[in-house]
Amino acid sequence: xxxxxxxxxxxxSAAVATGLMxxxxxxxxxxxxxxxxxxxxxxxxxxxxxxxxAILNPVFFAGFLGALVLLPLSTWLQYGxxxxxxxxxxxxxAVVYTVGVFGVTGLGNVPLNDALEAFDLSSATADELAAMxxxxxxxxxxxxxxxxxxxxxxxxxxxxxLLSPKPL
Numbered sequence: 001x002x003x004x005x006x007x008x009x010x011x012x013s014a015a016v017a018t019g020l021m022x023x024x025x026x027x028x029x030x031x032x033x034x035x036x037x038x039x040x041x042x043x044x045x046x047x048x049x050x051x052x053x054a055i056l057n058p059v060f061f062a063g064f065l066g067a068l069v070l071l072p073l074s075t076w077l078q079y080g081x082x083x084x085x086x087x088x089x090x091x092x093x094a095v096v097y098t099v100g101v102f103g104v105t106g107l108g109n110v111p112l113n114d115a116l117e118a119f120d121l122s123s124a125t126a127d128e129l130a131a132m133x134x135x136x137x138x139x140x141x142x143x144x145x146x147x148x149x150x151x152x153x154x155x156x157x158x159x160x161x162l163l164s165p166k167p168l
Contacts, residue, residue, distance in 0.1 A: 006077075007077045007078070010070060010073055011077075011158070011161065011162060013066070013070050014066075014067060014073070014090075014093075015159060017062070017063045017066035018071065018154050018155045018158050019155050020063040020067075021064060021097075021101060021151045022151035022152045022155045024060075024151075025101075025144060025147045025148040026151075026152065028148070029144055029148045032051075033141050036048070037137075041129040041133045042124075044133055044137065045116065045119065045132060045136070046121055048116060048136070048140075049121070052116065052117065064101075064102075064105075067101070068097065068101075071090065071093050071094035071097050071098075071154070072094045072098075074090045074094075074158075075090040075093075075094050078090055078161075078167060080167050084166075085161075085165070086161045086165070086166065086167060089158070089161035089164060093153075093154040093155075093157035093161065094154075096153050096154045097150065097151065099150070100146055100149070100150025100153070100154075101151050104143050104147050104150070105143075105147060108143040108146075109140060109143050109147070112136055112139060112140050112143070113140075115136070116136050119132050
């Protein structure tokens with residue numbers, strides 16, 4: 001029979017939140033972005049504006065910010081003397097997520113999304129649509145690749161922490 005402590009629940013919750021974010025960014029990288037690459041400039045920009053508006057919801061923020069809070073909290077809850085492998089794995093997960101997911105999103109993807117949101121599709125010429133897509137699509141996809149790799153690495157580190165022996 002399993003006996004879960006609050007610490008176990010926090011680490012498991014961090015793993016779930018991190019896994020959800022890894023899955024989201026993975027899905028964008030390997031299905032959404034390749035699919036949108038096949039549509040016209042106007043359709044691409046309109047779709048990305050709609051997606052960027054739709055993703056700003058409580059369910060997304062619960063996972064995105066949940067991992068940001070739960071990973072460092074999990075790390076702190078594992079701290080003790082001697083310092084365990086579980087602590088170091090969770091610390092790695094927290095740092096990778098904070099820099100590679102949260103940092104890249106806030107400093108890279110969000111400014112691109114904001115610029116796209118401010119762009120008026122209805123009055124843009126074909127050349128302006130093409131130029132906006134060029135300014136947005138490749139940089140956004142590169143940044144999303146960083147987020148994908150960072151979220152997957154964070155998830156692997158959390159999983160390794162869960163599989164490592166508990167500190168005494």
